[in-house]
Amino acid sequence: MNIVITGLASVYEPENVARLFYPQGRLLAARPAGRDDLVLARAGRRHLLAAVRENGRCAWLRRPLAPGQDPEYALTDLVYQLLVGFTGVRPPWGSMTGVRPVRIIHDSRARGLSEEAIRSRFVDRYHCTEEKYRLALSIADLQRPVMAAARPRDCSLYIGIPFCPSRCSYCSFVSRTIEREHKLVQPYVDALCREIEEMRRQIDACGLTLKTIYIGGGTPTSLSAGQLRQLMGKVRELFDLSGLEEYTVEAGRPDCTDAEKLAVLKEYGATRISINPQTFSDEVLAGIGRRHTAADIERCYAEARAAGHTNINMDLIAGLPGETVEGFTASLRRAIELNPENITVHTLTLKRASNLVIDKARDEYGDVAEMLHACSALADAGYRPYYLYRQKGTLQNLENTGWCKPGFEGLYNIYIMEEVHTILSAGAGGSTKLVQPGGDHIQRIFNYKYPADYINGFATVMDRKKGVSEFYARYLDPETTG
Ligand code: SF4
Incomplete structure (x- = not known):
């Protein structure tokens, strides 16, 4: 599908609304010759036009532009109305394209x-x-007290481990398989520890208070037990863990997480861990490239409990290839039976959606939405939704929602998603997000994406850290900067 939008200074909103219906749509500067499939949106001085042609079928809508009306919003709405009528698809989040x-x-x-x-x-x-x-x-109501308690110099620390035991078929993350990149892992951990030391210096220099730590990935437990000790030992040496609200480590996959590593996480201060089944169907697990079974997940979960972990999250994904509504519902039921403190339900995200995906999304429109409806079982079991976000390319434009037992809200998730405070990010693929609470200023500092570049360009990584104190000097200490 081609997308052509004319007459607007910014085409962002109408373009993204067209992509709700045609995720693979190509934005063109001008109408192509011939009779190719096309979504056309045009803002004139007095009228708006939206038209669509697909497989020879056409439809269009025309509307006057009222005086004072925002043409971008009005045209976006017209495109949405046209495509709902034309495709028969009604996205549950409507024309909302934002992630929050x-x-x-x-x-x-x-x-x-x-x-x-x-x-x-x-x-x-x-x-x-x-x-x-x-x-x-x-x-929003549940998050209100968390938002109200935020202080301008609060921050959290994210530590990224971009390695996994194998690559899942749906993965769009930079993660490398541990076997292929084996030689990089130890230098990576060494560099990461040095970057965390620099984070500590920045936190002190800016007078920040560290609220939460999150070690994520990738799969952090793809490191050896010794490397986990080195990393978490460094964190324990540098920070007063007793002052933290939460310390999460993703123990993601059972094919690299054993009793010894789970004991290390506990010993070195993790207060919350994630064990992520994604599904309890062995066929679906095999289909997405996982080298473990549902029984392995249950073994890992039992070992985590035996190691003393009292706050466990489990991720599930709705819409995995080969997953049915019944299969997803069974996975959800099994997760609830295991009784973790958090269950996070993601909707499958396809970064490069194919035509097949588009067709599938249309033909089976009810399916993923139906899977998410099944999440009412979580409410029945005493869980409540505490954070939510959306991603581009998600099947049927649906959401990811974290559910928790009362008192087990994953605070880091709320802090990052609602941009409550600064998130300092260490490691390959990391993006530090500096937040001026209550202000308009948000600034990012990016690390190199891939582990090899991160190691080789480490001097630059360290140099970019100066941006942290510059941000605080500019936006939170204006009297000291003149
Ligand atoms: S475990 Fe996560 S990060 Fe690793 S390959 Fe699978 S989807 Fe990607």
């Missing part, structure tokens, strides 16, 4: 908007379903 729906509620409340005005924004302006609006609202 809950943030809209927080920001609207901060601006003094009434609850009715916020609801109208979701349901009338974005055509979001009442169900999705209610989900976002309940999460």
Whole structure:
């Protein structure tokens, strides 16, 4: 599908709304010759036009542009209305393209908007379903005390381990397989420890308070037990762990997580871990390239409990290849039976969606949505949704939601998703996000994406860290900068 948008200074919103229906759509500067499939959107001075042609079938809508009306919003809405009618697909989040729906509620409340005005924004302006609006609202309400407790110099630390035992078929992350990159792992851990030392210096220099630590990946437990001791030992040496609100380590996959590593995580201070089944179907696990079975996940979970872990998250993915609604529901039921403190339900994200995916998304539109409906079983079992985000390329444009038992909210997840405070990020692929709370300023510092570049360009990685104190000097200590 080609997408052509004319007459606007910014085409971002109408383009992304067209991609809700045609994820592979190509944005072109001008209408192509011939009769190729096309979404056309045009803003004139007095009228808006949206038209679509697919497989010889055509439809169009025309609307006057009212005086004072925002042409980008008006054209976006027209494209959405046209494509809903033409495709028969009604996205549950409507024309909302942003990744943080809950943030809209927080920001609207901060601006003094009434609850009715916020609801109208979701349901009338974005055509979001009442169900999705209610989900976002309940999460915003639950997060309110966390947001209110935020202090300007709070921060969290993310430590990335970009290695995995094997590559999952749906993975879009930079992660490398541990066997292929074996030689890089130890130099990587050594460099990472040095970067964390530099983080400590920056935290002190800027007067920051570290609230949470998150070691993620990749799969952190793809490191050896000795390397985990080295890394977590460095963290324990540098930071007062007793002052943290939360210390999470992703123990992700059972094919590299054993009783010894689980004991190391506990001994070195992790207060929350993740063991991620994604599904409890052996066929689906094999289909996505996992080298373990559902029984291995259950073994790993039992070992984690035996090692003394009392706050465990389990990730599931709705929409994996070969997964049915019944299969997903069975996986969800099994996760609930195991009784972890957190269950996070992701919707499969396909970074390069194929035509097959588009067709599948249309033909089986109810399926992934149906899988997410099955999550009401989580509420019945005493879990409540506490954070939510969306990603581009997600099947049917659906969401990822973290559920937890009361009192087990994963605070790091809320902090990063709602941009509550600065997240310092160490390791390959890391992106430090500097946040001026209550202000408009957000700045990023990127590390190299791949482990080899990170190791070889480590001097640059360290040099870029100066940006942390520069940010705080500029936006939080203006009196010291003149
Ligand atoms: S475990 Fe996660 S990061 Fe690793 S290959 Fe699979 S999807 Fe990618």
